[in-house]
Amino acid sequence: MAAPASLVLRDIHATAAPPWWPPAPGWWIVAGVLIATLALLAAWRARVRRRRIAIAALFDREVDAAPTPSQQVAAMSELLRRAARRHDAVADTLQGEDWLRHLDAAAGKPGRRAPVRTGFSDGPGRLLLDGGFRREVNPADVAALRVLARERFLQWMGVSR
Structure with a gap:
């Protein structure tokens, strides 16, 4: 019987690492999905x-078109009543103090990011009761009401911040 032949052992050589470019097909898919998501997000934000600019311009245009305070x-008042119909079908039929309380109550809605000022029942918003029927109205009071009414209008139209 012959003596077994001795085996020669050699070192193990690791293979070279794969190059980082071009990436594997899965990374192309991930990159495509990420880019598409960012593009859709940017389009949605734009x-x-x-929409916010258009609605704010509508309010400003309608109020500026009126020649007297x-x-x-x-x-x-008309713009606020139209916007109120979006949330409550009978809100535009409210009169007097009920209407002012409804305008103030809208400020306390849950889920608001920023607090919305009240001031219809006890502030410049009281001008809505009879300001449209007066012969003379103080322009400073109208300017204060405009800030308050514009904020509520934008909130009810769903574009407030």
């Missing part, structure tokens, strides 16, 4: 921004 108050 649409929201354009009392007609400006009437225009603000």
